[in-house]
Amino acid sequence: MPTTLRLTRLLLALLCLVLLGASVAAQTPAGAVAPDEAEQHLQAARDLLRAERTREAVGELRTAVSLAPEREEIAQALLEATRRPRTITILAAVSPEFRAQGNWEEAIQRRVTFANDHLRPHGITLELQDTVVWQPALEMSDGLSCVDELMDDVPRGQADVVIGFVRQEIRRPRAGETPDRRQHMVGLGPSFSGYAVICDYLLVDPTSGATTRMREPFVLETFVHEIGHLFGCVHVTGNSCMRSGGGAAPAYDYDPENAAVLDATRWVDFRRQIGCLTVPELERLAAAYEALRAVPRPDRGCEFYLACTYQCLGELERAAALYEVALDANPADAFAQLNLARIYAEQGDAERATEHFEAVIAIGQPEYLVQQAREELQALGG
Numbered sequence: 001m002p003t004t005l006r007l008t009r010l011l012l013a014l015l016c017l018v019l020l021g022a023s024v025a026a027q028t029p030a031g032a033v034a035p036d037e038a039e040q041h042l043q044a045a046r047d048l049l050r051a052e053r054t055r056e057a058v059g060e061l062r063t064a065v066s067l068a069p070e071r072e073e074i075a076q077a078l079l080e081a082t083r084r085p086r087t088i089t090i091l092a093a094v095s096p097e098f099r100a101q102g103n104w105e106e107a108i109q110r111r112v113t114f115a116n117d118h119l120r121p122h123g124i125t126l127e128l129q130d131t132v133v134w135q136p137a138l139e140m141s142d143g144l145s146c147v148d149e150l151m152d153d154v155p156r157g158q159a160d161v162v163i164g165f166v167r168q169e170i171r172r173p174r175a176g177e178t179p180d181r182r183q184h185m186v187g188l189g190p191s192f193s194g195y196a197v198i199c200d201y202l203l204v205d206p207t208s209g210a211t212t213r214m215r216e217p218f219v220l221e222t223f224v225h226e227i228g229h230l231f232g233c234v235h236v237t238g239n240s241c242m243r244s245g246g247g248a249a250p251a252y253d254y255d256p257e258n259a260a261v262l263d264a265t266r267w268v269d270f271r272r273q274i275g276c277l278t279v280p281e282l283e284r285l286a287a288a289y290e291a292l293r294a295v296p297r298p299d300r301g302c303e304f305y306l307a308c309t310y311q312c313l314g315e316l317e318r319a320a321a322l323y324e325v326a327l328d329a330n331p332a333d334a335f336a337q338l339n340l341a342r343i344y345a346e347q348g349d350a351e352r353a354t355e356h357f358e359a360v361i362a363i364g365q366p367e368y369l370v371q372q373a374r375e376e377l378q379a380l381g382g
């Protein structure tokens with residue numbers, strides 16, 4: 001029942017936060033500006049652009065913008081560089097179960113080729129660089145922990161992103177039985193993380209033992225959808241590959257609002273996540289998310305990422321208000337709880353900060369986030 005699978009696709013999540021503080025600090029022009037140094041980075045970037053080494057050039061220009069944020073010429077050079085198309089290299093981490101299907105390499109390549117038809121209009125081309133064996137211990141029903149496991153197990157090396165391909169069997173629900181949505185997650189691509197896991201399900205008939213594969217159109221849609229998440233796209237309810245609900249037919253194209261997100265984040269450095277973006281880039285991203293708030297959406301993912309973006313920009317009150325909106329919809333979002341706690345701590349509101357640090361601890365996962373909350377709560381008390 002592929003339709004059931006489609007309905008169960010859960011929201012990505014929210015790993016983009018760890019580097020936020022550092023990013024704001026790096027971009028604040030704290031008095032001593034070094035124009036010569038900024039000029040050197042600009043010149044280096046121009047050389048790199050001539051040599052078609054855009055990724056490195058963008059890095060140089062981001063440094064230059066951070067050093068001399070008032071220089072229009074540098075901001076303009078960065079904007080122009082990030083308008084260039086980008087090739088994203090993929091390291092595929094493939095489970096033994098996925099490999100057990102004879103044509104697994106072709107199955108992956110088919111998704112990449114298909115996705116490129118829908119990504120190229122947005123200046124993105126995927127390229128399969130290499131494959132490794134990956135044996136996950138966890139199932140997709142463990143959600144984010146499954147992606148965490150991939151991050152722990154598979155270093156990205158020279159690749160831009162790592163995509164885990166796994167295959168699991170699920171029992172077809174009997175008549176009248178309500179399927180457990182959490183067990184049917186077909187993909188997870190935490191925004192800006194550069195890591196995603198895709199799961200092909202085999203539906204097993206509990207009576208006959210016969211298996212049914214996911215239908216190809218939905219397999220392809222899932223892939224395009226998760227790639228969108230990697231670039232910060234969020235769920236919408238309209239006709240878009242970023243919708244999270246069901247539809248009579250699959251959708252493969254990005255809606256105009258999410259396309260604006262892709263345009264703002266195409267040159268994200270997945271190693272540094274959203275923290276790599278400079279003030280003008282963050283402002284473009286905030287504008288894209290603000291536009292998304294005006295369209296019908298099934299969840300508050302947009303509020304969360306907009307909050308992250310404002311937090312990076314140092315607009316803490318706006319960010320806090322948006323985290324509150326996200327938490328109204330989902331109080332168990334440990335990432336939003338932690339970020340909000342940090343904002344209140346920074347604003348000197350120890351009482352509210354404590355409340356939200358304690359909420360993270362009560363949620364209990366992911367473990368590393370709980371650990372951070374404990375440490376920061378302790379520091380607050382001290």
Ligand SMILES: [Zn+2]
Nearest residue numbers: 010011012244
């Ligand atoms: Zn999704």
